[in-house]
Amino acid sequence: MRRIGIAIAVVVVIALGFAAWLVLIPGPMAFANGSTVVLSDYTGASPTGVPKELAEADPIKRGEYLAHAADCIACHTAPGVQAYAGGVAFNLPMIGTMYSTNITPDKETGIGNYTDQQFLDALHRGIRRDGALLYPAMSYSSYTYMTDADALAIKAYLFSLPAVHAPPKANKLAWPFNQRGLMAAWNLFYKANERFRPNPSQSVEWNRGAYLAEAMGHCGECHTPRNFAYALDNRLKFAGALTAGWRAYNISADKASGLGDWTDEDLAMYLSTGHADGHGGSAGPMGEATDNSLTFLTPGDIHALVVYLRSVPSRQTDLPRRVDVPAPASYREGATAALDPRGAIIFAGACASCHDWTGVSPTSKYATLTGVRAVNDPSATNVAQTVINGVIRKTAEGMIFMPAFGDGYSDADIAAVSNFVTARFGAEGGHLTEKEIVSLRKLAAQQ
């Protein structure tokens, strides 16, 4: 009897341990060697606030820089609507659709009545002015690392903007996700509610990069996979995930599937301009993150981000090594999607004039397909999204533009051309189906 009791106890302990392992996950910066200290005890150059170039700028300018760094505008501005007025749809499979809110200083429909403390509570703890709990689509589990001073500088900037009357759209969530109160249970496990703690055994650049990537830019919210409870699984930090119908790629140090084969210069170029020769350009949500946030960062801050990204442990995922040689000049040679000849026909008519049969564009470096990660992703997800949505990016070098083909081509056509492009120019052809295109369209819809 006693032996059985011990056996049961052992099983229970193991089960509880496993459950705890599943539920409890390490913090976003826990991978780094060395112990952390509270910010006031850190003796290196301050990793928080604005860079030295802006140290003397007026508070609203500083707040603007930080609002760009935190990329508030990305989620809080629907296409074609005034900045920060909200209304962007977040489509979550099985859960439903939620909408971002108006964070202009409008007293009735925005955040005009928020006190400093209420603003901090929202950013750090996910608590709305009326006490209701926010969903973690608002990335308070990242913003919690932001200092009070930086958060309030952002508030000062937001309050300097014109108030826009834009009532929030009602979320359309399935039960039980429509019960906001249940977020209290989620918060029990996943709400950090702690400010950024520098790590003195890492460099000053690393600490600044960590603050920018975690507290401000919240890279992990798209690039880190989520666990069963929709919390970021930092055991797979930056290993890549599907977000809003686009694949946010592996940005860990792995050579084949991550950033391991990028030079520091390429990485800095990509982050600051959204393009690096040989790697292609950003589009979709990363295109927005580039144009709304990363391009505003100073070269010093971009360098800090590169240093930090480089330190994230390698996580190998299923992405193949990128093919970096052009396809043959003749359409007759080279790999083609065996499944559906429609892909090549569409490519000839709609794509070849800019992208060429080699994949090296005769018109613009931004249109070169050779070496681009999306093209070397056998899921073909981002190729399909780019075909559907096109590309419109504003850069220092002017507009980057590709037409959106989503309304002109059928789901079967888009699947066929995406499969063809990945087969001809990438490591392995995709196998997208008509049905999957339907789903990708729904997931990426912002309204």
Next chain:
Amino acid sequence: MHISVNGEDRVIGDDVDPKTPLLWVLRDHLGLVGTKYGCGIAQCGACTVHVDGKPVRSCQLTVDNVGNRAVTTIEAIGNTPNGAKIQAAWIDIEVPQCGYCQAGQIMSATALLSRTPNPDDSDIDAAMAGNICRCGTYIRIRQAIKNAVKSV
């Protein structure tokens, strides 16, 4: 800024934004209006010119990206052997109807012959699919390309 157009070195004035598409530099600044504006998004082929012998949509190529490459337009394509053959074949069977797309069609067809001297139907499809003809002269375009191959 300088670019080479139809064998001549052309000076592009400082009043031209370097990000201006080559199409507008050709038409508005150099007076070469044979190259036509169709869709402006590289989907119709009306603006096709040759850049180092390759067909390129001039509405998408900014003038600063031309660099040292040689631009040839419809005005000078008849000076090349393949261009002359294509133009003669075009006139012979009266390919154009309204004619708006034809400069681009001729540029793409000439580039095809330079690359593939004896194209079959699928070669013609792959090379010409990006050139749209609203009048539907595709059958005559195909025939003229085949006739040009046979002409001496």
